[in-house]
Amino acid sequence: MARKLPLPATAIADLSAPELYLNRELAALEFNFRVLAMARDARVPLLERLRYLSIVANNLDEFFEVRVAMLKHHHSYGSAAPGPDGLPSGEVLTRIRARVLDLVAEQYATWQEQLKPQLDAEGIRFLTRHQWNAVQRHWLQGYFEHEVLPVLSPLGLDPAHPFPRILNKTLNIAVVLQGRDAFGHEGHMALVRAPRSLPRIVRLPDEVGGDGHNFVFLAELLQAFVDLMFPGFKVAGSYQFRVTRNSELIVEEAEVENLARALSEELLGRGYARPVRLEIANDCPKAITAMLVANFELEESDVYRCDGPVNIIRAGSIYDQVDRPELKFARFVPCLPAAIGPGTNLFEVIGEHDVLLHHPYESFAAVVDLLRQAAADPGVLAIKQTLYRAGEDTPLVDLLVEAARNGKDVTVVIELRARFDEAANIRLATKLQEAGVQVVYGVVGYKTHAKMMLIVRREAGALRRYVHLSTGNYHQANSRMYTDIGLMTANPEIGEDLHKVFQQLSGLGSVINLKRLLHSPFTLYRSVVAKIERETAHALAGKPARIVAKLNALNEAHVIEALYRASQAGVEIDLIVRGACTLRPGLPGISERIRVRSIVGRFLEHSRVYWFANDGQPETYCASADWMERNLMRRVEVAFPILDPALARRVFDETLANGLEDNTEAWLLGGDGRYTRATPGERPPHSAQQTLLRKICG
Incomplete structure (x- = not known):
């Protein structure tokens, strides 16, 4: 995947130059080598290693079914415009084949020489x-x-x-x-x-x-x-x-x-x-x-x-x-936050203070219980929820049906085009509609990828909104395997914002102005770029400036340009990008202050967190969106602020600082597009996921 720079990096003034970008498809393919390394790692339990081998095979299937298929389609019709890296589609397909041959050879060698014996x-x-x-x-x-x-x-x-x-x-x-x-x-x-x-x-x-x-x-x-x-x-x-x-x-x-x-x-x-x-x-x-x-x-x-x-x-x-x-990996039991126990009235708890959920270490049962209480509570008037990938055995659907039968006004936005879940989502939509739930399919031309729930409750003669927002899907099984952040809040401004978003999704609303939430395809992209540029201005003014972000993928060229400018200005930037990253870190004069790492461990790293130092008044956002063109431009996404300082500190410590300390399951990206595994060196070994299992689950 590496490309030689034809000019010294310091001589490149144009930050959109193709030499500064890795190819998206090849970057996505590289992730599978990191997963395969888990199948070859003797420290990982044997049956888990077998699962990692299967995950690689599944990922490779999807890579061909979607990425290669679309690339070949556009190439055959001459409609494949080069991406920011400038590689023509024919060259990309040639490089994909060479890298897949390497992956397949290593995959079957792992099976024949290690796992099977x-x-x-x-x-x-x-x-x-x-x-x-x-x-x-x-x-x-x-x-x-x-x-x-x-x-x-x-x-x-x-x-x-x-x-x-x-x-x-x-x-x-x-x-x-x-x-x-x-x-x-x-x-x-x-x-x-x-x-x-x-x-x-x-x-x-x-x-x-x-x-x-x-x-x-x-x-x-x-x-x-x-x-x-x-x-x-x-x-x-x-x-x-x-x-x-x-x-x-x-x-x-x-x-x-x-x-x-x-x-x-x-x-x-x-x-x-x-x-x-x-x-x-x-x-x-x-x-x-x-x-x-x-x-x-x-x-x-x-x-x-x-x-x-x-x-x-x-x-x-x-x-x-x-x-x-x-x-197999040692079993663990997800716990509940200290404020939530058996029989807790969640409306009382959330009404007093925000509640943060860090999955899989903390239980998804709290989300199910919130919906269960809402379905039965006579004060609840309306429930609105998005479903992207929920799974066909989720209890949430039964609770939404129960709520509708109990007289609540229930609206569910189901994204029918969630890739490979289309058939399951059509069945879910049919089941909900037959029970009297109002089902809508989002917005024409834009996938609804936001993960959000809004509950409207009458209290003391007034209406109050309760909200759940998450970086991950409402999928109970995935909540045991994916790392995600969820927020339960009764903040009036967030509740009002979410009300407007749901109105826009279920009706034909015009562009809306939100106070707290960042909302794509409208404000999220320009807000992310503006916050990066604000850190750039702070650095140019001689102030400490820093950006830390945790993402599944990064490929949006203008965001990368903004990060390059920030690095040139003196902003320290740490990115934890699990999958494809097309930014080249460590290039002299371009990205020497940018460090990129990927963590591949027991759980699939899925939470998206954006942190900006903001001259001593740090801002923390969790989001459903990666910094990808499709998330920022062609999907309905929501990024939500963590307003409680204690919870914001917890998000930073558990997802960002903890991930940056990992020296056993982290991989470091070089400017040539290759990853090397982090090693403890003289420091004690530190696994971000194992640390949280001990800290949160005991």
């Missing part, structure tokens, strides 16, 4: 067909004949049986046959498609598997008994393959009458959209590979050979089937 040593075995004993083979053949074969539809390829449609990311076997069928036709090629109804990992029963936990990939099963699918033929070879397709949904919102119906129709075809990648077994002959490439209308550069199962992502599914606590 170490799992074997712990009695957790992924058995290949060459390792089955007679008893295991007999049981597996019976399983195949009774559970698998009846649902398969093997297909011979000839003029009467053309190449079939292959569903996105499904397991398939290409089979080479010799012999004649009942009609006298020579057998040459056949395909076996594994229906999604079949489990991709088969667990052998204890009486067959013996001691330990024994698993078999479905692909092994299909290849072992492929001859049973083609009686009368000799199987000369069988080879796994998997195709990845473009999964970006394109709906012209201004041209449809019903977004939910249009998306539902679009979803039906997503599994068969244009292919972008072919994964195939290492030993697949060139002739068969060429046949598949031709049928999928791909190029040789779209082929990735796998030294193991093409669907390695499925290996992580055994995590919940293996009861070995010593091979």
Whole structure:
């Protein structure tokens, strides 16, 4: 991903020069190398390492389904304008392939050389067909004949049986046959498609598997008994393959009458959209590979050979089937803030002071309890909430339904276009509408990514607003795996601001003026730039100036330019960016006062926090938005201030200062785009996440 600067950095006066920016797609890809390092880290429990391997595979799927697919689409139509880095799309695709080849090689080396042998040593075995004993083979053949074969539809390829449609990311076997069928036709090629109804990992029963936990990939099963699918033929070879397709949904919102119906129709075809990648077994002959490439209308550069199962992502599914606590992260119990206990009246508590929630260390149950109390409280008149990714088993939806049935006016803004959650969100919308909840889908052309809840309650003859704002989604499962900040407040100005935002989302409101919240696509971008420029002015005036921000990603070119100017003026800048960062830190005369780090640990770092020194009167904002073009320009986002000085100090200490001290799970970004892992050196080891587990959870 590195690019050489053609001029000394100090000679570059134009801060928009392409040499000062890393490529967005390549920066996103680099994150997966940091995740894969967790799978290779002997300090991480073994089954957790297996999960990290699966996460890399899942991330890579999405990378091709979205980023590569869109890049190839625009490149093929000549409409791919270079980004701030100036790289043409063809060059980006070439570099992506080279880096993905490195990642895939390292991924399968981790599986073959580390994880699989170490799992074997712990009695957790992924058995290949060459390792089955007679008893295991007999049981597996019976399983195949009774559970698998009846649902398969093997297909011979000839003029009467053309190449079939292959569903996105499904397991398939290409089979080479010799012999004649009942009609006298020579057998040459056949395909076996594994229906999604079949489990991709088969667990052998204890009486067959013996001691330990024994698993078999479905692909092994299909290849072992492929001859049973083609009686009368000799199987000369069988080879796994998997195709990845473009999964970006394109709906012209201004041209449809019903977004939910249009998306539902679009979803039906997503599994068969244009292919972008072919994964195939290492030993697949060139002739068969060429046949598949031709049928999928791909190029040789779209082929990735796998030294193991093409669907390695499925290996992580055994995590919940293996009861070995010593091979997993130690369990912890999220706690509640000191002000909240069993039976606490949350309206009384929030009415007296703001409440901060730091997930996953503090429990998401407080948010559920707030909605539960609101649904039952006779004084509550209205509830408004956004749902971006909520999960289909969330109790929040049932509580919103209960509130509506209890006579509350309930409005829910559901973002139907939350990528890969579209179908689930359509089902949620339908369930809520059937219960009498008013459901809206946000604003045409802008995804509603803000995470917010507003409760209107009558108290002593007057109306009072209670608010929950968060950096993360209303997803209970994710609240145990993602780090996020939530704020519960009854601040009148924040409540009034949020009321206006919901009015704008559910109606056809004009531009609104907010007192406390920063709101994209309106004020958030220019406010962030203005606050960076204010620090720049302080530095130029000889005052101490500092910016610290924690983000998931950073790629907005004008924000980066402002940070470069601030660095040149003398502002000290620390950025904790988990994923893609296109800023080049440490360039002499440009960004030498900017430091960028990424933390990859047990939990997914997800909270967004912006901190500005502001000449001794620091400002702290938490937000749903990263400093990305899409968040600042093309989404509805909210950044909320932490007004209580004690809570603001806590946010700074726990998310920013703590993260900057991490020297065991942090990675440091260099100006060349490469990351190096932080090491303790002479300092005591410090893990930001483990520190908070001890401090908050005890």
